[in-house]
Amino acid sequence: xxxxxxxxxxxEDNTLEQGDFIPDCPIVKPPANxxxxxxxxxxxxxxxxxxxxxxxxxxxxxIEIVLVCPYLPLKDWLGRRPKNEHSKKAIRxxxxxxxxxxxxxxxxxxxxNESMSHYQVVDFKNVYGINYEYLANFVSDIDERVRLLSPxxxxxxxxxxxxxxxxxxxxxxxxxxNEFWPLDS
Numbered sequence: 001x002x003x004x005x006x007x008x009x010x011x012e013d014n015t016l017e018q019g020d021f022i023p024d025c026p027i028v029k030p031p032a033n034x035x036x037x038x039x040x041x042x043x044x045x046x047x048x049x050x051x052x053x054x055x056x057x058x059x060x061x062x063i064e065i066v067l068v069c070p071y072l073p074l075k076d077w078l079g080r081r082p083k084n085e086h087s088k089k090a091i092r093x094x095x096x097x098x099x100x101x102x103x104x105x106x107x108x109x110x111x112x113n114e115s116m117s118h119y120q121v122v123d124f125k126n127v128y129g130i131n132y133e134y135l136a137n138f139v140s141d142i143d144e145r146v147r148l149l150s151p152x153x154x155x156x157x158x159x160x161x162x163x164x165x166x167x168x169x170x171x172x173x174x175x176x177x178n179e180f181w182p183l184d185s
Contacts, residue, residue, distance in 0.1 A: 003149070003151070003152075004112065005109070005110050005115075005116065005149060006115035006116050006146050006147060006148060007147050007149055008114075008147075009145040010144070011140065011143055011144075013145075014136060014139065014140045015059065016058045016132070016135060016139065017058060017153075018055045018058070018153050019050065019147055019148030019149070019152070019156060020050065020139070020145060020148075021148070022049045022050070022051065022135070022142075025047055025048070025049040025130065026044050026045075026138070027044065027045050027046075027047045027049070027130070028042050028043075028044055028128075030042055048071050049070055049128065050069055050070075050148070051067070052068060052069055052156070052160055053068075054157070055153075064132055065129040065132065066131075067127060068127075068129075069122050069123055069160070070123045070126055071109070071120045071121065071123065072121055073118040073120060074095070074098075074108065074118065074120065074121055076121075077098075077106070077121040078091055078094060095108075098121065101162075104124075104162060104163045104166060105125040105163055106123060106124065106125075107156055107160070109121070109152070110152075115146050116146055124159070124164070
């Protein structure tokens, strides 16, 4: 049985769900130095983003800030890798590792003929928050919006959770082989 990856949302569909692609989404980038009470100069950058907040929270108005992450075509992601990793062998290896989830800060999404013509890589290393009302109004002006479907949006959410919950230990467990070898029969 085939499960489609995406659906096209019409302009009449003004709902927001996890897995919604928001192209050229205005993201507020705060300055490096901020002080309470001072006037701030912020940059607004247009970034292709995908919604990571849970659909149930979005649908029931339980959140004020929507969590989004950038996405980019696989070819662009590969182009950003170090120059010494641009050989065919290195690219094949990187794609294989990305596909298997060995780059926890990134998640690979499939392509489909009509709705998504390129493989996409979601960047979990850069997370942004956007006001729900602003984003709902913004998407209502998009003619055709792409939405990631189940079970792929849950897979995306799980990959994000794995990245976000990782814990770096200050010291690894060291086991000397002679402590348990040979095994007693």
